[in-house]
Amino acid sequence: DIQMTQSPSSLSASVGDRVTITCRASQSISNSLNWYQQKPGKAPKLLIYGASNLQSGIPSRFSGSESGTDFTLTITSLQPEDFASYYCQQSHSIPLTFGGGTKVEIK
């Protein structure tokens, strides 16, 4: 199985901050990496697919990038509605696997 390691597991930030979350794959997954946002009691919501493609309807302050087996989700100017948990997911091979999550909290 491909292991997805997310860091940090949690972070505190203020409105307007630039936030970066990293996901590292245990082996090469090409650009088969997706990012989701999840708010308490709600289903995950797709933000980024194929490492860097913004899902329709998602604000442009969200972006994704890749460097080898390291993938990054960046929020350029954190908004109040962005406080949530974020998960990466690889689709390179079965079983599909998720990272452990990053909780973004208000400082």
Added chain:
Amino acid sequence: QVQLQESGPGLVKPSETLSLTCAVSGFSISSGYFWGWIRQPPGKGLEWIGTIYQTGTTYYNPSLKSRVTTSVDASKNQFSLRLSSVTAADTAVYYCARLRLRLGELSDFDIWGQGTMVTVSS
């Protein structure tokens, strides 16, 4: 507007079989997408359970494969999950979701149901 809605018992006894259905509206389940199940134990992360195509082609998480069965009922525009021999470790919120293909390969879950909490307890 595409919507998915899970349904099924919220309480299942240990050793019994968990059965859930996902009703799809606003989109035909036979329109060339895969459909999947994902679960999330309380306070924990997401775990992919399995995925099915309209033709019946399935992919399962090896960690659950011996206990999982999925099926599609195109006439009702819904798909289902059965998980046998459940234990307390199967207590989780269960989500159904649409799984897109990208460049012919499985990709992302773009539409999710709201989730349903299933507790395994006697």
